[in-house]
Amino acid sequence: MSKEALIKSRYWEHKQLEEMTDDEWEMLCDGCGHCCLTKLIDEDTDELVYTNVACNLLDLESCSCSDYLNRHKFEPDCIKLDVHLAKTLPWLPSTCAYRRIAENKPLPFWHPLLNGDKRKMYRYGKSVKGKVVHERNRGDWEEHIVVWKL
Ligand code: SF4
Ligand code: SF4
Structure with missing residues (x-):
């Protein structure tokens, strides 16, 4: 089935x-870029903390991976999301389409599948666009701790 037909089917x-088929799975990703940011564990509290430091392969304009097919060659720690991880990873954002479907929730109204492109997602500030730096350009970790409002 073509991409257009899949979107029309609202699978x-x-x-x-x-x-979901592989195509359906891949299309579900909104490309927000949140899963491509470094997360840290606070040494004192064991708490998970979020940062505005992005993987060096993340295209900061489009918020997509710049070499998705070969990414593991350059970023071996990159996680390949699957059904189990979508249901169990504690750090996936509440807006993540995989997490939402796993929790029987609808896609958010700004999701590209519902709007044809990422413009609404950008307008509502749901991606990391304009908010992050590459790992290679980061300063001390303390300067990069953030709380994402999603
Ligand atoms: S957080 Fe979820 S929806 Fe956003 S880019 Fe990552 S996998 Fe895709
Ligand atoms: S390799 Fe690509 S998909 Fe993986 S974390 Fe980096 S930018 Fe994201």
Whole structure:
């Protein structure tokens, strides 16, 4: 089925993550870039903290991976999200489409699948666009701790 036909079918409304084809799975990603940011564990409290430091492969304009197919060659720690991880990773943002479908929630109104492109997502500040720096350009970690309002 073509991408257009898949979008028209609104497959995300009647399929569980387990039932999705590879194409459907890939299209579900909104490309927000939040999963491409470094997370840290606070040494004193064991608490998970978020940063505005992005993987060096993240395209900071489009918030997409600049070499998705070969990414593990350059970033071996990059996680390949699957159904199990979508249901269990504690740091996935509440807006993440995989997390939302796993929790039987609808896609957010600004999701590119509902709007044809990422413009609404950018307008509502739901991506990391304009808010992050590459790992290679970061300063001390303390300067990069953030709380994302999503
Ligand atoms: S957080 Fe979820 S929806 Fe956003 S880029 Fe990562 S996998 Fe895709
Ligand atoms: S390699 Fe690509 S997909 Fe993986 S964290 Fe980096 S930018 Fe994101």
